[in-house]
Amino acid sequence: xxxxxxxFKALISVYHFPSVRxxxxxxQEMFPSGYPVLCSSGRSALTLALISSEASxxxxxxxxxxAGHCVLDAISRITTPLAGPTAINAVLRIVYHQxxxxxxxxxxxxxxxxxxxxxCVPGAKLFPGGGLFEIWSLPKIIGVTSGGVLWxxxxxxxxxxxxxxxxxxxxxxxxxxxxxxxxxxxxxxxWHAEECNGGNVSLFQTGExxxxxxxxxxxxxxxxxxIN
Numbered sequence: 001x002x003x004x005x006x007x008f009k010a011l012i013s014v015y016h017f018p019s020v021r022x023x024x025x026x027x028q029e030m031f032p033s034g035y036p037v038l039c040s041s042g043r044s045a046l047t048l049a050l051i052s053s054e055a056s057x058x059x060x061x062x063x064x065x066x067a068g069h070c071v072l073d074a075i076s077r078i079t080t081p082l083a084g085p086t087a088i089n090a091v092l093r094i095v096y097h098q099x100x101x102x103x104x105x106x107x108x109x110x111x112x113x114x115x116x117x118x119x120c121v122p123g124a125k126l127f128p129g130g131g132l133f134e135i136w137s138l139p140k141i142i143g144v145t146s147g148g149v150l151w152x153x154x155x156x157x158x159x160x161x162x163x164x165x166x167x168x169x170x171x172x173x174x175x176x177x178x179x180x181x182x183x184x185x186x187x188x189x190x191w192h193a194e195e196c197n198g199g200n201v202s203l204f205q206t207g208e209x210x211x212x213x214x215x216x217x218x219x220x221x222x223x224x225x226x227i228n
Contacts, residue, residue: 003140003141003142003143003219004143017203017204017206017207018203018206018207018210019203019206020038020201020203020206022206022210023038023206023209023210023213024036024037024038024162026210026213027149027213030122030123030213030216031120031122031123031124031126031151032123033125033126033127034126034127034134034151034152034153035151035152035153035154035155035157035158036149036150036151036152036158037149037150037151037152037158037161037162037165038147038148038149038165038201038209039147039148039149039150039165039199039201040146040147040148040170040174040175040195040198040199040200040201040202040205041137041146041147041148041178041195041199042070042116042135042136042137042138042140042148043070043071043073043074043148043195043196044074044148044165044168044170044195044196044198044199045135045136045148045149045150045199046071046074046075046094046112046114046135046150047074047077047078047196047197047199048150048161048164048165048199049112049132049133049135049150050074050075050078050079050092050112051078051164052133052152052157052160052161052164053092053110053112053132055078055079055091055092056078056079057078057079057080058080059079059080059090059091059092060079060080060081060082060090060091061075061079061080061081061082061090061091061092061093061094062081062082062083062086062087062088062089062090062092062093062094063075063081063082063083063087063093063094064087064094064095064096064103064114065083067081067083067094067096070192071094071114073192073196074196075094077196077197079092091110092110092111092112093107093108093110093111093112094111094112094113094114095107095111095112095113095114095129095131096114096116097113097114097115097118097128097129098117099117099118100115100117100118100119100120102128102129103129104129105128105129105130106129106130107129107130107131108130108131109130109131109132110132111129111130111131111132111133112131112132112133112134112135113127113128113129113131113133113134113135114135115128115134115135115136116135116136116137116140116141116148117137117140117141118136118141119141119142119219119220119223121220122216122217122220126151127151127153132152132153133150133151133152133153134150134151135148135149135150135151136148136149136151138209138212141219142212142213142215142216142219143212143219144208144209144212145175145178145179145182145205145208146175146178146205146209147201147205147209164199165199165200165201166200167200168197168198168199168200169194169197169198169200170195170198170199170200170201170202171198171200171201171202172202172204174191174194174195174198174200174202175202175204175205177190177191178191
């Protein structure tokens, strides 16, 4: 279902060094209904969304059934996850639109829409359920080795979160560790332990991400052929 990441694609594109802001501008041209914040991963994007929502440890965050450990870990760094039938009454909810299938609509504003594996056609309207944030995981969508996008409905919120992202850890060392996880399973444990605390994007990551985004129509047409 998901495209495969390959370290050699990342390494042959490191010399491009496009700016993070250039990639965000390109994404916004493709999807003008939101304001993108490029992050190092989907889980760091989720962490930033939770921080922006001003949730704290005493707040319960409703999660979808069978949420993965990466989602639960990111939530647990800041708030307390709540599963089961009572999750709908939590202060904040995370709703997962699996593979692009919208699970719920008319969601309250205090909702984060988890679209980590949703490949949208350029021009598609974001926030399909009506939530406040939408999260993408670029490895799952376009097969890069790293990267996530936190979509915001409000431009001022996006600006604030870009500043917060730039002040957080991450960058080159975390990206190199991420590449190592493709070959050494134990490396994933070290990358995972720190990733939720980061979010900053290294310029060594941006070349691979930019090249893949420019091939977006190719990914769309390939996915349509799979569906057919």
